Amino acid sequence: MKVIVLGAGVIGVTSAYRLAKAGHEVTVIDRQRGPALETSFANAGEVSFGYCSPWAAPGIPMKALKWLFMEHAPLILRPKLDRAMLTWMFQMLRNCTAERYAINKSRMLRLAGYSRTSLAEVRAETGIAYDERMQGTLQLFRTQQQLDASAKDVKALAADGVPYKVLDRDGCIRVEPALKHVRDKIVGGLLTPKDETGDCFKFTNALAAKAAALGVRFVYGRQIAGLDVESGRVRGVLTDRERMSADAVVVALGSYSPLLLKPLGIKLAVYPVKGYSLTIPITDASRAPESTVMDETYKIAITRLGDRIRVGGMAEISGYTNDLGHARRRTLDHSVTDLFPGGDLQKASFWSGLRPMTPDGTPVIGPTKVAGLFLNTGHGTLGWTMSCGSARLISDLVSGRKPEIDAADLAISRY
The missing domain is CATH 3.30.9.10 (D-Amino Acid Oxidase, subunit A, domain 2)
Structure with a gap:
């Protein structure tokens, strides 16, 4: 399946890595010249x-x-x-x-605990170092x-x-x-x-290199103009240079995610x-x-x-x-x-x-009312902490597999 991931921060890159490991053809689009150059660049490191x-x-x-x-x-x-x-x-x-x-803390701890084991697996798989x-x-x-x-x-x-x-x-x-x-x-x-x-910037760049080795295509320097939606299903992504087709799209644009979704009538808190x-x-x-x-x-x-x-x-x-x-x-x-x-x-x-x-502190991970359109965003101060677990969840959901932990109350439908 062709999957486009929007955003090359730590959430987008971990998502792309997991989706590629699941066998998908993955493209990552970002407006910056490389990975982790916005919110993931110099966070607190915890x-x-x-x-x-x-x-x-x-x-x-x-x-x-x-x-x-x-x-x-x-x-x-x-x-x-x-x-x-x-x-x-x-x-x-x-x-x-x-x-x-x-309720909200319990949700966050569930995802964080899952992310701890997922990060350990990434380290074991890749051997990357990041202080x-x-x-x-x-x-x-x-x-x-x-x-x-x-x-x-x-x-x-x-x-x-x-x-x-x-x-x-x-x-x-x-x-x-x-x-x-x-x-x-x-x-x-x-x-x-x-x-x-650990240094989130170092981690994200090292993992992006591993993802590229798995076949993930990174497209930098592109402004994302909108989503191509037809008959209630996402068909691709519109950039300032071209239209790129996809079977599924994962929105991992952090604070800018609501601006992209608003024209579709999706209110992301x-x-x-x-x-x-x-x-x-x-x-x-x-x-x-x-x-x-x-x-x-x-x-x-x-x-x-x-x-x-x-x-x-x-x-x-x-x-x-x-x-x-x-x-x-x-x-x-x-x-x-x-x-x-x-x-x-x-x-x-x-x-x-x-x-x-998000107003409740919990990220938004899961499907939307538009078929094939998924969200992995809203992690607040804990994107680095929750990235690897969130990536496993979104990969399972895009692939049609049942996640290893309960993810129903993480989706946008909770609002």
Whole structure:
């Protein structure tokens, strides 16, 4: 079967790889000059199978109001007269209940757990290297209130059989020795030891090369103009240069997926939430993290990637803008230097990307009302984490096979 995958980020490339392994003739189309040059380029680097939570949670509306007045706020809201933004925000608020949080987190953990085994299979199959480490994620609490509030996450982790450890101050330092220099700034943490780290850009490029060796055709530098749909079935893709025919199309365009689908009457609840990152050369390894530390106060992830520290986080709701705000860099600078002053900030590279967020935190994976048209998008901050599992699911669904895990509640039909 001829399958076109739209998007060459980590979601699109893993999807193409799995579809090729399933025996399909696969073409990937992307507007960039190569793979992983947008949201997958410089993300936080954490592969967080256990640290997997919806942004929509009980108490978030009140926290959001407080964050508006913080100098180093994890959430930045720039409201505008944008119907899509307002609709998405209203839907997110509806998911900020204990009941919805439990449902959404369980879905995310199911997919993340599946993705963990799927990523391990990809490593075994390909032998690719991407500055990977398997030393877990430490969610770091600076206040007792934060530590107490983690009980709801512990309950969800236990219910889904995800390994975890609640740590006191000394326990955190045993996991991340560099924290001994700032022990008075922390009270404890939540460790998910099965989590991993790695450079998403390196992984995606290496896997794209493996996919190409399997026969996947990559078409770069093409603007996607629309989908060719006839009699309720997708027939191909229209680009700025040509029409390309297909038996099936997988939309993996991240935040831009809703714009492509809108003319077909498909309302996809995905909106861009901008994140920022710094990549810092390590100058003092004794003051650098060993794996990923999630600074709960600022919602900043500080990750070891080889001889670099990747600092990523924040959520800015401002539409399809990709400017680099200096105030956002100050927040990243503050979090990393406050905990791990082991890098050269003068040589750091500053980046931003648009995360495709759903209001319930769960990605949208599965078929649409148009025959042959499938979605693999809306992964938010967890595209790198969920990529390999999502690719296995979409490959099974396109191939007409029953997925190995329940995927019905991941489809767009849940809305």
